[in-house]
Amino acid sequence: MIPWSLLDTTRVPGGGELRLLRRGGEFSIRLDQTELMNSRQGGSEQALATLAFARLAQRTTTSQSAPRILIGGLGMGFTLRAALAASGPDAAIEVAELVPAVVAWARGAMAEVFGDSMADPRLAIIDGDVGAPIRAGKARYDAILLDVDNGPDGLSRAGNDALYDAIGLRAAHQALRAGGVLAVWSSGPDPSFSRRLRQAGFAVEEVPVRAMGKRGGARHLIWIALRG
Secondary structure, eight states: OOOOEEEEEEEOTTSOEEEEEEETTEEEEEETTEEEEETTOOHHHHHHHHHHHHHHHHOSOOOSSOOEEEEEOOTTSHHHHHHHHHSOTTOEEEEEESOHHHHHHHHTTTHHHHTTGGGOTTEEEEESOTHHHHHHOTTOEEEEEEOOBTBSSOSSOGGGHHHHSHHHHHHHHHHEEEEEEEEEEESSOOHHHHHHHHHTTEEEEEEEEETTGGGOOSEEEEEEEEEO
């Protein structure tokens, strides 16, 4: 078997080391020794975008401006590429990424994974915590897609918890336009998070997904939370 090769490392704000590894055509991003994502297992991250866009297509309210999407976390770009594929030519997609090296990897070591997505004119990269544009974006977004950390039960950075607490969810509700969608990826279910979503004013659906889509893999969960 081909061994893993370490391509780069970087520190995560707040603690921990991210490591980019490659084995043949396969890439892995790990927090210390724990794998966070793998280039062969992006089905659930793709579903984060496709499920959100499916709900947007069903809404009865129509935005007077071009659809604007905010993605929290670049990762290996599965959610970004699915969002670009589902968007029209007038869409605006913002991706907030806290770790600059992840953006550099997308444009460098993992360019073959990302294809031409990073050069798409609909894309704008925000360097920093996704919480900042959420708090600043009053009725700015049609959808907010969060693939940050391990979901509501954070793994890599305690500061991410603020996205998923009551105050963070109220901010996300306010940042969405009428009929907008908050979609949240998680490694597993969390009943207390579902309750917080409802308390923040969302209509909530829990959707089980698989890491490799129709090919199976680990079981994950996506919350689809609708703003009335």
